Amino acid sequence: MAANPPHSTSPPSPVQSAWRLRRSHVLAGLVLLGSLLMVTLYARGAGERERRLAEASFVADADQLAEAVRQRLLQYELSLRGGVALHSAAVETPTARQWRGYVEGLDIRRQLPGMMGIGYVAYLDPQSLAELQLRQRAAGEGLFTLTPRGVRPHYGAILYFEPEIDSSRLAIGYDQYSDPTRRAAMDAARDSGEVRLSAPVRLRQxxxxxxxxxxxxxxxxxxxxxxMSRAGRETALVGWVYAPFRTAEFIDRSMIPVDHALAFRIVDVSDGVEAPLLASDGWTEGDGPGSEVLHTVTQQLYGRSWRYDFQHVGPLASAGMRELQATLITGVVASLLLFAVVMTLAQTQSRAETLAHRLSDSYRRSEQRFRNAMQYSAIGMVLLDRNGTILESNPAMADIAGVSGTALTGTLFNGYFVDGNDDVSRSREMEALREGVHRSTRRLRRDDGDIREVHLASTLMPGDGGSDVARLVQVDDVTERLRAEAQVHALNRTLESRVEQRTRELTQANQELESFAYIVSHDLRAPLRSIDGFGRILAERYGAVIDAQGQDYLARVRNAAARMDQLIDALLKMSRISRGEFKRVPLDLSRMASEVLSELRQTDAGREVAVRVAPDLQADGDPALVRNLLENLLGNAWKFTANTARATIEFGAEPGGVFYVADNGAGFNAEYAGKLFRPFQRLHRDDEFKGHGVGLASVRRIVERHGGTIDAVGRPDGGATFRFSLAPSAQRR
Incomplete structure (x- = not known):
């Protein structure tokens, strides 16, 4: 642009090149320091990660040990259940030889390491104890001695224990039921039917x-x-199969692998009381170094809660620490290499200066593209200085103003507008420009005196402080468009006036029509009453002289008068539907439909009709009109199912605020569905189903007054379904 020409560039001097080279050296030093700092931070983070990995490995080993204990106890459980199966399969209590054969078959030393053996405890009362002693004496086994001595309601005496050694032989006859701790576990096993573990005890040796x-x-x-029952289990109990094991030797004898860096202890924490079971060799008590518990596992084992506390022997480290040290050395070497790379980049400074010259050329080309856009734009464009003086304009702007482009240059832009001297509008425009693009519509006076409506879009031009250009304004002549819009608005106002006039005329016509129907209905009643009255007098006074055919004619006249009176009543009801006050309130349609059906049952108590009313059907509407609607629809369903065996009537709702009344009655031909809602139109003969033909017409008026819709589907002898809504579709959505 002429007002802001690009500045020419010159090659850098040797002094400038040396200064840039020294600056590059400083940058390389900063890069070296930054990279070393990043390596240090990485080393700290990686060390923390390796520590967490070591902790995770420690926790995994600890969990694996706890699971190994559980699996070993599961093997013990299976051996006990085998002993239970041996007793259950035998007709009588197995002999000592049979029990020894079963235990030898288990090969406890190799298959169940850690278990001392398996024994059988008999559940006895004083009488059964005496019988046992007599049996053993008769079998030549000597006197069965019970310890501790004493009379108790029940005993749990050890009969067998294998493998048989000196310590186990001396335990025969011990009453385990006399010890409260053992008795608690024995009762739990009896009551649950499952294997149960005792609290820590002192074993018999x-x-x-x-x-x-x-x-x-x-x-x-x-x-x-x-x-099945607890009482039944107590009655059927004959004894227990049991297995003891020493807690101090359990881990070693059970051959459970334990890592040398893993120290642990097992504590029974059932019933809120801590009872130590065992501790490994490396376990450290107290608060000293190495006594910190790093992990705890709690297991529910056969009715008891065992807690495993784990410590780590020695410093906690992972195998990846050596790799971390190698990575740290590699990071330092990479930082030195990065420093060398940055130093090498300092030698490319001259290439950067060449690139700057190329960027200057790109700037000039961009300026030329902007000038071409202004020159060939169909919208007027002007460049203004800070005082609002036109510095440059395009041909489209000259056409809008009706002058030449040279005549525009140097003139005040606001001088071309009718409100050009409005200081208030100018200040508002400047305030809006500071926030972004300011758009406005103003009246421009052409050089020939014609007034044009133009749309302005003003924006501040970015640039340095030495630039003369302050604003760019785009001017679009919208005079013809505004005139067309004014004509459209005028046509709309005319159309609205016509619609309002037609609405008033239609309302007046409806009022006159309703008044006419009401007056005609009342005027017709007088001659009908005369016809019926004279017919009744004729039947009463002259019935004896009128033959049978005359009596029939007279009855038809009176019936026709009565039917005409009923039609007039229906016509009056229809007129009231359109003329009555309308008040929309929330309604419980389920309750209202149930009341209508209850009234129908009372009027026709002899009928058996299956009725289904969906619960919680809610809608907004006029209470009187909606009840009239339900009375007509449900009354029709009741009437047209009179000749149907197993008649059913259903009132429910579908998605979208649509309600329906369905029945399995006489139905109708779908070809004549359009006649259903017309006044005095009927699809069935009067001798089949009584009616006047205005009920569904009233229903349609009620639905339309609520702004809803109604339709019907059916087939002859296949029932009918009427669907309706009480609100416009837009409100129902």
């Missing part, structure tokens, strides 16, 4: 209390099938 341990119990019943 050489006939006395010995090392700490726990016992597994599984109840044995007289029947192979588990009794």
């Amino acid at each position: 050489f006939g006395r209390e010995g090392q700490a341990g726990v016992l597994l119990f599984s109840a044995v019943y007289r029947t192979a099938r588990l009794p």
Whole structure:
């Protein structure tokens, strides 16, 4: 642009090149420091990640150990259930030889390491204990001695225990039921029918209390099938199969692999009381170094809660720390290489200066494209300085103003507008420009005196402080478009006036029509009353002299007068529907329909009709009109199912605010569905179904007054369904 020409560039001097090179050295040093800092941060983050990995590996090993204990106890459970099955399969209690054969078949030492053995405990009362002692004496096995001695309601005496060693032989006859801890586990196994674990106890060794341990119990019943009730299980109980194991030797003897860096202890925490079971060799008590519990696992095992506490022996580290050190060294080497790369980039400074010259050429080409856009634009465009003086314009702007382009240059832009001296509008425009594009419509006075309506779009021009151009304004002549819009608005106003006039005329015609129907209905009643009255007098006074045919003619006259009177009543009701006050309120259609059907049942108590009314059907409408609607639709359904066996009537709703009344009655021919809602139109003979032909016409008027729609579908002897809405479709959506 002439007002803001691009500045020419010159090659950089040697001093400038040296300064840029030193600046590049400083940048390379900063890059080196930054990269080393990033390596340090990465090392810290990676170290923390490796620590978390080590913790995760430690937790996995701990969970695996706890699961191994659970699996070992599961093997013990299976061996106990095998002993229970042996007792259940035998007619009588298995002998000591049979029990020894079963236990030897289990090969406890190899297959069930950690278990001391498997025994059988008999559930006895004093009488059964005496019988047991007599049986054993008769079998030559000597006197069966129970310890501790004493009379108790029930005993849990050990009869067998295999493999048989000195310590287990001395435990025969021990009453486990006398110990509260053992009895609690035995009762739990009896009541649940499942294997149960005891709290920590002192195991019997050489006939006395010995090392700490726990016992597994599984109840044995007289029947192979588990009794259903608790009382039934207590009655059917004959004993328990049990297995003891020493807690201090459990891990070592059960051959569960334990990592050398993993220290742990197992604590029984059932019933809120902590009872230590065992601790590994590396476990550290107290608050000293290495005593921190890093992980805890709680298991529910056979009615008991065991908590596993785990410690790590030695520093917690992972195998990836060596790789981290190698990565750190690699990062330092990469930082040095990056420093060398940045130093090398300093030598490309001259290439950057060449690129700057190319960018200057691109700027000049961009300026030329802008000038071409102004020159050939169909919309007027002007460039203004800060005072609003026109610096440059395009041919389209000269055509709009009616002057030449040279005549526009140097003149005030606002001087071409009718309101050009309005300081208030000018200040508002400047305030809007600071926020973005300002758009307005103003009146421009051409050089020949013609006034044109133009649309202005003003925007501030970005640039440095030395540029003369401050604003770009686009001017679009919209005079013809505004004139066309004014003509359209005038036509719309004329059309609205005509519509309003036609509405008034239609309203007046409806009022006159309703008044006419009301007056005619009342005027027709007088001659009808005369016809009926004289017919009644004629029948009463002269009935004896009138033959049978005359009596029939007279009856027809009176019936026709009565029917005419009923039609007049229906006509009056229809006129009231259109003339009455309309008030829309929330309605419970389910309750209203139930009341209508109840009234129909009272008037025709002998009929059996299956009625289904959907619950919670809600709508907005006039209460009196909607009740009239339901009375007509449900009354028609009741009437037209009179000759139907197993008649059914249903009132429900469909999606979109559409309600329906359906029946399985006489139905109608779908070809004549258009006549249903016309006044005095009927599709059935009067001798088949009584009616006047105005009920559905009234229904249609009620629905239309609510702004809804109604339609009907049916087939002869196949029932009919009437669907209606009480609101326009837009409101229902």
